[in-house]
Amino acid sequence: MPATPVGPADATRIPRYAGDGTFARLPRLTDLPDADVLVWGVPFDTGASYRPGARFGPNHVRQSSRLLRPYNPALDVEPFTARQVADAGDVGVNPFDLGAAVATIEEAAGALCGTRRRLIAIGGDHTIALPLLRVQHERHGPIAVLHFDAHLDTWDTYFGAAYTHGTPFRRASEEGLVDLDHSVHVGIRGPLYSRLDLTESEKLGFTAVHARDFARQPIDDIVNRVRARLGDRPVYVSIDIDVLDPGFAPGTGTPEAGGLSSRELLEVLRGLAGLNVVGADVVEVAPAYDHAEITGIAAAHVIYELLCVLPEEDR
Ligand SMILES: N=C(N)NCCCC(=O)O
Ligand SMILES: [Zn+2]
Numbered sequence: 649m650p651a652t653p654v655g656p657a658d659a660t661r662i663p664r665y666a667g668d669g670t671f672a673r674l675p676r677l678t679d680l681p682d683a684d685v686l687v688w689g690v691p692f693d694t695g696a697s698y699r700p701g702a703r704f705g706p707n708h709v710r711q712s713s714r715l716l717r718p719y720n721p722a723l724d725v726e727p728f729t730a731r732q733v734a735d736a737g738d739v740g741v742n743p744f745d746l747g748a749a750v751a752t753i754e755e756a757a758g759a760l761c762g763t764r765r766r767l768i769a770i771g772g773d774h775t776i777a778l779p780l781l782r783v784q785h786e787r788h789g790p791i792a793v794l795h796f797d798a799h800l801d802t803w804d805t806y807f808g809a810a811y812t813h814g815t816p817f818r819r820a821s822e823e824g825l826v827d828l829d830h831s832v833h834v835g836i837r838g839p840l841y842s843r844l845d846l847t848e849s850e851k852l853g854f855t856a857v858h859a860r861d862f863a864r865q866p867i868d869d870i871v872n873r874v875r876a877r878l879g880d881r882p883v884y885v886s887i888d889i890d891v892l893d894p895g896f897a898p899g900t901g902t903p904e905a906g907g908l909s910s911r912e913l914l915e916v917l918r919g920l921a922g923l924n925v926v927g928a929d930v931v932e933v934a935p936a937y938d939h940a941e942i943t944g945i946a947a948a949h950v951i952y953e954l955l956c957v958l959p960e961e962d963r
């Protein structure tokens with residue numbers, strides 16, 4: 649990290665709507681190769697089962713992140729001051745060969761992370777969580793996965809295909825990447841294929857905080873449940889933006905009614921402060937179905953809160 653981290657462009661000098669379209673108007677990695685924390689685009693949606701379009705997610709979220717400010721009063725944290733955050737651009741993935749794309753994402757993420765960097769990926773569809781988890785597992789061993797989603801994403805195959813946006817966490821569990829005693833889904837809701845979906849997901853290592861639990865339990869109780877499950881393990885946070893209600897995130901590929909508000913999601917994320925969050929992704933933003941940047945703005949704030957809860961030692 650440079651002696652004084654370079655933060656976002658100053659919005660009192662360069663209007664927010666002008667200038668570079670990096671995340672939060674941060675510097676690029678190419679200009680600050682010593683950066684500690686990277687925001688990285690993974691424009692890929694070949695794994696989508698319904699509406700395509702998450703390949704356009706990274707630049708949409710960047711565009712929607714122009715209004716973020718440097719101080720987070722909710723946590724009393726300045727995420728861009730005490731360490732260098734940079735935008736690492738986008739990975740060039742093959743849209744026609746899913747296997748090749750997954751391999752490219754794994755290789756590129758591994759090279760970017762090195763041994764110390766923390767990476768927050770902007771998807772892309774949820775397929776990308778698998779190669780990203782492989783990279784984290786290589787560094788930390790089995791990972792406590794905190795998975796926000798309307799969907800379990802522990803299904804087996806679609807049309808016989810093993811690698812899709814509905815299957816990354818089954819593959820990850822089968823590969824031994826997931827800490828079976830410390831992983832949890834948050835926000836699960838909507839019709840399933842069968843009763844067995846839930847029991848199988850549990851066998852694969854995930855307990856569940858259902859979306860309907862938010863109607864009955866205070867946020868602090870939800871946060872305590874999540875923290876108790878994660879324990880003190882290295883945590884990977886995977887956030888499918890469809891965890892939010894379609895009213896808060898219409899721009900996504902497989903929307904389900906009855907989801908979290910953005911306020912609820914941001915509060916749970918703030919509750920992660922102090923945990924060892926080793927990496928994260930925010931996926932399934934599909935701008936073609938968005939309106940007035942509603943979904944992009946939600947995703948940008950989600951990434952901001954993630955940056956704010958990264959461990960102290962990086963700051
Ligand atoms: N990961 C996301 N967003 N969706 C999975 C939905 C799987 C299905 O089409 O049933
Ligand atoms: Zn989902």
Ligand SMILES: [Zn+2]
Nearest residue numbers: 774797801888
């Ligand atoms: Zn998902």
